[in-house]
Amino acid sequence: MPEPTTLQHFIGGKPTAPAAGEYFESTNPATRRPLYRAARGNATDIDRAVTAATAAFEDPRWRDLSQTRRGHLLRRLGDLIAEHAEELARTETLDNGKLLREMRGQLATLPEYYHYYAGLADKIHGDVIPTSDRRVLNYTAREPLGVVGAITPWNSPLTLTSSKLAPALCAGNTVVVKPSEHTSASVLRLAELALEAGFPPGAVNVVTGFGAEAGQPLVDHPGLAKISFTGSTATGSRIASAAAGRFIGSTLELGGKSPNIVFEDADIPNAAMGVVAGIFAAAGQTCIAGSRVLVHRSVHDELLERVTARARAIRIGDPLEETTELGPLAFADQRDKVAGYVDLGREEGARVLTGGRATDGGGLGGWFYEPTILVDVDNSMRVVREEIFGPVLAVLPFDTEEEAVRIANDTEYGLAAGVWTTSLSRAHRMADRLEAGTVWVNTYRAMSPMSPRQGFKTSGVGVEHGTETIKEYTRLKSVWINT
Numbered sequence: 001m002p003e004p005t006t007l008q009h010f011i012g013g014k015p016t017a018p019a020a021g022e023y024f025e026s027t028n029p030a031t032r033r034p035l036y037r038a039a040r041g042n043a044t045d046i047d048r049a050v051t052a053a054t055a056a057f058e059d060p061r062w063r064d065l066s067q068t069r070r071g072h073l074l075r076r077l078g079d080l081i082a083e084h085a086e087e088l089a090r091t092e093t094l095d096n097g098k099l100l101r102e103m104r105g106q107l108a109t110l111p112e113y114y115h116y117y118a119g120l121a122d123k124i125h126g127d128v129i130p131t132s133d134r135r136v137l138n139y140t141a142r143e144p145l146g147v148v149g150a151i152t153p154w155n156s157p158l159t160l161t162s163s164k165l166a167p168a169l170c171a172g173n174t175v176v177v178k179p180s181e182h183t184s185a186s187v188l189r190l191a192e193l194a195l196e197a198g199f200p201p202g203a204v205n206v207v208t209g210f211g212a213e214a215g216q217p218l219v220d221h222p223g224l225a226k227i228s229f230t231g232s233t234a235t236g237s238r239i240a241s242a243a244a245g246r247f248i249g250s251t252l253e254l255g256g257k258s259p260n261i262v263f264e265d266a267d268i269p270n271a272a273m274g275v276v277a278g279i280f281a282a283a284g285q286t287c288i289a290g291s292r293v294l295v296h297r298s299v300h301d302e303l304l305e306r307v308t309a310r311a312r313a314i315r316i317g318d319p320l321e322e323t324t325e326l327g328p329l330a331f332a333d334q335r336d337k338v339a340g341y342v343d344l345g346r347e348e349g350a351r352v353l354t355g356g357r358a359t360d361g362g363g364l365g366g367w368f369y370e371p372t373i374l375v376d377v378d379n380s381m382r383v384v385r386e387e388i389f390g391p392v393l394a395v396l397p398f399d400t401e402e403e404a405v406r407i408a409n410d411t412e413y414g415l416a417a418g419v420w421t422t423s424l425s426r427a428h429r430m431a432d433r434l435e436a437g438t439v440w441v442n443t444y445r446a447m448s449p450m451s452p453r454q455g456f457k458t459s460g461v462g463v464e465h466g467t468e469t470i471k472e473y474t475r476l477k478s479v480w481i482n483t
């Protein structure tokens, strides 16, 4: 078997060997075969990357670049991503086991992230403020912050990194990315493409490695002006405290336990499809997974029958195959975590209607887990309250709209919610009453770089996407000039 490839950090526009000379192995989760060795970053590597990003931020080639030219670079990067879409999609599929079909879909929209912010780059401006003193001109300016740290998870590395990178660069910052230790490859390739697009060396840096060894030193680095994090609520809480202690801003996109609510007046076949896609896409490893289905008692059996039939028919297997519908979990611990939660559910009194077993993906040898549906559950059980991040759905019946709202909101999370109804007034009422940053009605998972999103409660702080997120990557200066 050939030696796995070796991946270096990407610092100051160059592949850079780790300071300690250490590497860690990444495996293909579908086959457990070694995929590559990546540089094991530490505080010295982070210091090098922040130094390179600081130099790039202060370099007149970047600092004095017109906002329109900045937009051109973003446009070019979007175009390069489109040109390399298949390569990037495959890289991520091999790394985290996401279906190639799903990845091709993600890559079809990923250039939009850069094209959208390309158009916004020269529309960032301050205002003239009419103060009461007419002899004084007061205006505001929106300035970039400096070096932005971006820490991202493994479930959608390219998309989640781009949600930070595109607006941060658009606003004139430079960036150090610390991708998840489980998925280093695609983000390193993205940084190379940024250089090829014409961003100066040091504008985009990547240090690979583990959270405690590379992530924490990035958050703690005195040269950092801002931290933007996507990952678990537990890590987010630690990062927010560290950032607050240093008076730098943090944008946090965290976990979820999103309710998908099916009313008696819903189009049930359509709702069933939405429920299945809501939980089983990416083997349940999405922050917005609709992991709790609340269903009106009068349509409970009909919906459950459809969802269960579909879940049982899902083809598990090689994520590179076009016909596969469910790939592996991204790594061994994640599969064990999912299995542990299902066991816990059994102990708590839940009944496993379908699934509930680990598999090797039809002989592939990877970390697969069957699509699983838990019934006879209530909202007090840990399987219903905690984020599992796997293909596990809990189904809860309800009798009234009031009860559905109460159960849906009875969670520490507030990331997303789905509503299935043909009543327009009910759709509006539910959108108003659900404590979630995103509410979908008769659809699930719709997303666009143009549409702002925010996690409520412990699901996040700050906004990603849309024009709104530019505020997260700029500071406001007020200038008074005595005329």
Ligand code: NAD
Binding pocket: 151, 152, 153, 154, 155, 156, 160, 178, 179, 180, 181, 209, 210, 211, 212, 214, 215, 216, 219, 230, 231, 232, 233, 235, 236, 238, 239, 253, 254, 255, 256, 286, 287, 288, 387, 389, 415, 455, 459, 460
């Ligand atoms: P995680 O919190 O374990 O890790 C996320 C990143 O943080 C990784 O790069 C990791 O190395 C790093 N990290 C870990 N400890 C750190 C520390 N002390 N200091 C600095 N960095 C540290 O999360 P994960 O398991 O990689 O991802 C899954 C989680 O991400 C789920 O909870 C999911 O809901 C969440 N997520 C949220 C969104 C969203 O937009 N809200 C999107 C995708 C995933």
